[in-house]
Amino acid sequence: MANSASGMAVSDECKLKFSELKTKRNYRFIVFKIEEKIQQVKVEKVGLPDESYEDFCASLPADECRYAVFDLDFTTNENCQKSKIFFIAWSPDTSRVRSKMLYASSKDRFKRELEGIQVELQATDPSEMSFDIVKGRAH
Template identity: 60%
Template structure:
């Protein structure tokens, strides 16, 4: 007896990562070309793609304003800071943005593909899951980084 119909691939195994997506992350990590990168799941292509990048001069407020209010996204943010002994440091945050007002289907899609996508981003220091802006407030980022 065959149960082939049961072996449908799940959403996480079917979601790819575009080369452009990986390269954009590397530009943020190595070359500091971007302050942040916002990624979106393209259901048609079944892959994670770059939706928006922010230049090095953009602020954390610019970054949070670029996230959609009612839809899920992945993002990386390069947080620069000075330590108590006056050293310039940088930490890369991966943020899984899933606002409570987003559609259940979107939340499920982003939740099931998050781990696989996150593993593609070598060099992330911290991960934050946020369902509302207070969970990824700049103070939260500062506390985690220091």
């Protein structure tokens, strides 16, 4: 189903992989890319459960936009183990204007396809999604 505003379709693989991350926890993160030629969001990379936040950050291109989800495990102040699923809209300042506009206009529609996202983060450079910021938003 395409979005009337951006005409962007979401591949079934995106929803399937996200569901597996959420329910089975067989991925730590998923990076999604918009394939402009076919107007569809696709899975670009998945991170295995033992991969770290640094591995995740390293998988985002320095000058291209991406959507991503990251399953963060953390311990609360009460010493409880918890996890939260973050949606990260990666839109570096150095990416093309057209690309930034496309990702921005398709984001809400895409996010709606992924039920279970608990925190959203918008980042234009790596400092805006540092582990400390993500950890702070998890609590």
